[in-house]
Amino acid sequence: MESVEGAVSWSDDTGGQRTGLSSGARLAAGTLNVEGASSSAQLRFDDGTVLTLTGDAELGFSDDGQKRLALRRGAFTGRVAHQPAGRPMVVRTNTAEIEVLGTVFALASEQNQTTLNVESGNVRMRRLADGRSVEVSANRVAVASLDVGAAMETRLQGVPPEEWRCSFNQPPPAGSNGLWLPPSAGKRGRMRSLPFVAGHDANGRMVVHHGVTVRAMPGEDSGLVTLTERSMLHVRFRTEQRTGLKLFLSCEGPGGTFGGNFELAIQPSAELPDTGGWMRVDVPLRPLHVLSPEEHPSVEGERVRTLILHSYEYDAGLEVAEIGIGQEK
Template identity: 30%
Template sequence: MNDKNNWEELIDRHLRGELDEAEKERLAKLLDSNADARQEFVEHVQWDTEMSEAVRESSHSPRDADILAAERAKTDGQWASKPTFLRFTLAAAAVVIVALSAGLIYQLAYPVGEAPKTNNVATQHRVSDESIARITGLSGLLIWTGDRGQIVRDVKVGTELAGGTIEGMTPDSWFEIQFNDGSTVMISGTSTLTITDPGQKELRLREGFFSANVVPQPKGKPMLIHTRSALLEVLGTQFDVEANLASTMLNVTEGKVRVRRLSDGLEVDVPAKYRVIAEGGGDLTPQPVPESVIHWKSQLHLRPGCYGKWLPATEQRAAAQKAIPLVPPENPGITLYLLGIPVSRSDGPPVVVRSDSQFVVRGRLKKPAKVYFGIAVSYANGDFAGKFRGDLDRQQPISEPDEAGQFEVVYRISDFTLDPCVHDRKEELAPMPDDLVLNGVWAFTHTGGPNGLEITEVELVPP
């Protein structure tokens, strides 16, 4: 097998999660040192992202479009034998490969010998001359992949965007943009969203949680939202969406949204205060949004969390979500061990946090540690309401595992305070999580090394 086939096989297996640590290190070194391998990857990102073609159509002249089409014809043959899923996934998952090597980020954005002569885009307030939206809020670890595969980690409020993909990398990530017509969209948690507007807004939610407040759109040009299982047409409304590999849940707060299930082409209009779940073979009849509940338990025995390593149940132990290392970009000298668990609305009613409730967290530790705990909440209409921590108002005690390595810790809602990462928006956010909808929880340790943090259950206990 020649070197080029080796590159393709490594990238392919990495995206499927099949590489061991030694192979990951080998791939990182290859991409960091081999300009040809990097160029292959960059060209693929440039030409094989479905949404980037629409972006290019809106931002280039007809003559430019002809040149781009000719260049694409030269490269299409190189990738014709690639599996379809790989061609689509490479652009959206570009940052996964990039994350293998810290030095690789710069080299992917600017091939060898082509370093920019101007300031880095992260210090500017524009990433393209053809802006379709601007960032109005963000927090947590986020990565923006712009048109032509440009990767930007240090995105900022006020930055103007032409089109591309935003990826929330951790369970506490949050990102909001406003289109030029005033429509706003938001993602939270480990979500991936691609945006473009070549005369008609078109978005692709690959996975995660998304909400929007859409002003009336031009006649015949509704906002289109693609997921893996459905197509949504939006003329002007307020709604939220939760998407995963197998299904799409739509919850409409105001207005009306048309949903088309991709597996059979069946369409249905979903009115305000109704929701529908689009999945293969399921009922597509809109149902009233169920009444909220105030008691909730995680279901790790049925499904994995959204961040960390899922450990299925065995005869000897309960299922758990295991924390994995995270190095904050703003503080590379620190390593946190983090995990996240979503609160899905696709298979149950909204979960509301009461002021006198408490969270009980159960799990396993290999040695004593402080277990820090946070939550993300939204308003009933899906709008972001804030992130809160249950360990800041008072000194967090050290959790002591028993002889079997089990621990339990309680966090009272009355002790929760706004997470420092969103303090800059405290005037716009809720001061407390009381009576808000729970979207997800996360936990982490900071002990200078691994301590075996695994969460087996999180329970919201009402008064």
């Protein structure tokens, strides 16, 4: 294990299981399970190939001279060293199989489709439903679904805007997590926080936070928003208890690969709430705390895929009416 953040466990076919994994742990062939939107894990093979799993993900892996992976759910980034001739790394999902000789790519699996982003090199993608395949080159995206009528083709990766806003007067975007309370009787629409697994403590106890999550779905290759040095968080919220909050961002780089996890502490404001208890906070993202500083020292140019606003370890009754990232004027 190269690095571990949050709740990560390993198991094998014989019933063996390890929890509370830490950096430096050596693992035999088996399955890595990453639990929780804010969790991630990096697995390094002896040849230098590094796989990074982010968010809720499950990956089976083995290497008997040829690497074979099974992405059962979620997403990962691969930085693959040159593989031996005739023995490419093979990755299988519910809907696709890909062959990798040596490249940098990102793969996301849903029940009905698989999305491949290639940052460098070339990757062959085969649709399992009919066996059709396509070569995916650098800075391009391909999708393999259950729909055999869809063309197997590639497209250029999208670039998200530098400003983004989400209001909950309308149903929340797909991939959101929280209890949606639609507008009624003059009350604004909002998302109420729900519990999520943030990791385990030193005693193995599960750590649970309560928050609202918005994420770009796996098939949306461009993310939610592109960050700059002038990016600012804008949020309208209320809580039942006066408390500080935390913002968690999981990002990807321009090629669609993992760009690091970041967080920002939001202290209680001296501003008084309005008559409905609502408060507005506008804070620059420059003081973001980098959770993986060696690889991803800056958020500039990164693209946000997952955003979580949460209280720490207890339910503060957080409700969010609007959240967005814009540019400092």
